[in-house]
Amino acid sequence: MKTSLSRLLTLLSILLFIPLWELIVRVSDLPKFILPSPLDVWTRFIKALNDGSLLFHTSITFVEVLLGLLAGTLFATIVGYMLAKSRTLEKILSPYLVASQAIPIVAIAPLLVIWLGDGILSKVVICALIVFFPVLVNTIVGVRAVSIPLYDLMNSLRATRLQILFKLEIPASLPVLLGGLRIGATLSVIGAIVGELVDAEQGLGFLLQLGDFQYDTSMVFVAVFMLIALALILYGMVTLLERKFIK
Amino acid sequence: MRKSMLSNPALVVKDLSVNFRDNHSTIHALENISFNVQAREFVCFLGPSGSGKTTLLRVIANLIQPTSGAVEFTFDHQPKIGMVFQQPNLMAWRSVLENIKLPLELENVDKDIANQKANELIQLVGLKGFENSLPRDLSGGMAQRVGIARALIHDPDLLLLDEPFASLDAITRERMWMELSNICQAKQKTVVMVTHSINESLFLADRVLVLTQRPGKIKLDVEVNLPRPRQEEMRYTNQFGELAKKLRSAIE
Ligand SMILES: Nc1ncnc2c1ncn2[C@@H]1O[C@H](COP(=O)(O)OP(=O)(O)O)[C@@H](O)[C@H]1O
Numbered sequence: 001m002k003t004s005l006s007r008l009l010t011l012l013s014i015l016l017f018i019p020l021w022e023l024i025v026r027v028s029d030l031p032k033f034i035l036p037s038p039l040d041v042w043t044r045f046i047k048a049l050n051d052g053s054l055l056f057h058t059s060i061t062f063v064e065v066l067l068g069l070l071a072g073t074l075f076a077t078i079v080g081y082m083l084a085k086s087r088t089l090e091k092i093l094s095p096y097l098v099a100s101q102a103i104p105i106v107a108i109a110p111l112l113v114i115w116l117g118d119g120i121l122s123k124v125v126i127c128a129l130i131v132f133f134p135v136l137v138n139t140i141v142g143v144r145a146v147s148i149p150l151y152d153l154m155n156s157l158r159a160t161r162l163q164i165l166f167k168l169e170i171p172a173s174l175p176v177l178l179g180g181l182r183i184g185a186t187l188s189v190i191g192a193i194v195g196e197l198v199d200a201e202q203g204l205g206f207l208l209q210l211g212d213f214q215y216d217t218s219m220v221f222v223a224v225f226m227l228i229a230l231a232l233i234l235y236g237m238v239t240l241l242e243r244k245f246i247k
Numbered sequence: 248m249r250k251s252m253l254s255n256p257a258l259v260v261k262d263l264s265v266n267f268r269d270n271h272s273t274i275h276a277l278e279n280i281s282f283n284v285q286a287r288e289f290v291c292f293l294g295p296s297g298s299g300k301t302t303l304l305r306v307i308a309n310l311i312q313p314t315s316g317a318v319e320f321t322f323d324h325q326p327k328i329g330m331v332f333q334q335p336n337l338m339a340w341r342s343v344l345e346n347i348k349l350p351l352e353l354e355n356v357d358k359d360i361a362n363q364k365a366n367e368l369i370q371l372v373g374l375k376g377f378e379n380s381l382p383r384d385l386s387g388g389m390a391q392r393v394g395i396a397r398a399l400i401h402d403p404d405l406l407l408l409d410e411p412f413a414s415l416d417a418i419t420r421e422r423m424w425m426e427l428s429n430i431c432q433a434k435q436k437t438v439v440m441v442t443h444s445i446n447e448s449l450f451l452a453d454r455v456l457v458l459t460q461r462p463g464k465i466k467l468d469v470e471v472n473l474p475r476p477r478q479e480e481m482r483y484t485n486q487f488g489e490l491a492k493k494l495r496s497a498i499e
Pocket residue numbers: 267268269274275276294295296297298299300301302303461
């Protein structure tokens with residue numbers, strides 16, 4: 001009962017959003033290039049869909065986000081695991097890791113574009129960097145939280161290092177790890193857009209900027225909605241992983 | 248009745264001492280412990296809490312290194328160990344069946360064989376119908392029984408039991424005594440168990456060794472010449488009373 005009610009509320013709030021938007025457009029009477037109506041955006045969406053540009057740019061961004069997320073997560077879990085296992089390594093590396101967090105990604109994005117070019121690679125790296133830290137922290141927390149008596153159990157059974165990793169450490173820390181991935185997924189979308197806004201010939205960030213330059217505000221709205229959709233899809237994928245792996 | 252003098256020791260512990268250091272002080276957990284355990288013997292260590300019982304089992308299981316002394320096995324292979332911990336110590340993400348199968352999984356035993364063995368043990372420890380339950384849905388007693396089944400499934404050479412029944416209610420505990428006793432008889436297990444319950448030690452063991460309060464030293468070593476299978480009623484016999492009295496006075 002409770003869940004169906006809350007679902008209904010969510011649905012209602014989404015459904016109410018469009019009439020409310022329409023109402024604001026009519027009352028305020030702003031020009032289309034400042035605030036387009038829902039119908040303007042829908043028309044623009046259909047047009048971009050039909051000429052193929054929307055799918056193209058969305059898929060570019062999606063690939064960047066996904067590759068960045070994968071690379072960042074992979075790297076962060078490996079480094080995180082090593083840091084969780086070695087206090088010495090943590091002492092050596094943690095000043096750099098913390099300092100790296102003080103630099104906003106926006107500040108180094110232009111550098112990365114200069115170094116790596118305005119193609120997909122620079123965006124993937126930006127995504128990976130932005131994903132790295134939250135996944136790293138969650139990995140460390142997750143691995144450190146594995147119960148010591150369970151290590152005793154594994155060792156009493158003379159488990160190998162790999163068995164301890166796959167049968168104990170990974171499953172035990174998976175909930176926390178996926179929590180990190182959830183945060184990382186949303187951040188990765190932001191990373192790709194930041195990179196594309198710096199300089200790109202393709203992607204939703206490029207479309208966003210193009211719409212902005214051409215006073216095609218409906219296009220900007222379409223791009224923003226596509227970004228939201230991307231973030232939701234990624235979020236959904238992480239949720240599916242959680243459903244599959246966490247009992 | 249097995250006599251420890253007739254020697255075919257499975258386990259020889261020599262002059263074992265374990266110290267723990269924290270920042271300032273050194274804790275002497277065990278001091279100069281020496282004893283043998285015969286093959287198929289059920290040996291019980293009796294001691295108050297803090298007497299180093301858990302530490303002793305951890306040294307035997309090779310989980311920690313002793314400060315001095317040695318633990319030697321006389322098996323012709325690395326002995327397989329089945330350990331039951333003071334807490335159930337189950338993997339929260341695994342079902343009852345999967346928890347019990349863990350030792351076989353680590354030995355890469357065929358899945359069907361593993362399932363069959365696990366189901367036999369589930370039957371034995373009375374968990375039929377709970378195969379697919381997760382540890383969080385079990386009572387303390389049920390979880391502990393999963394731990395016991397897990398310790399038996401890979402047919403270990405040596406069973407190490409760390410107060411395995413301390414968290415059970417009295418009725419379940421006595422039932423588990425009977426079951427463990429039967430299992431060990433049937434499977435001819437070599438067992439080292441630690442406990443602080445005199446009744447438990449007399450119900451199960453062939454031999455009881457009493458540990459002193461810190462540092463743990465062996466204060467008494469007695470044969471339990473009570474007939475097997477041991478029954479509820481033997482508690483009211485003179486022989487039992489004598490032994491219990493002897494142990495009680497040794498524990499202080
Ligand atoms: N890893 C450890 N580090 C420091 N002290 C420990 C450690 N393990 C046990 N001790 C100490 O050793 C003594 C014996 O502990 P333990 O073997 O757990 O006793 P028991 O199981 O008989 O209650 C206790 O005083 C305990 O605090």
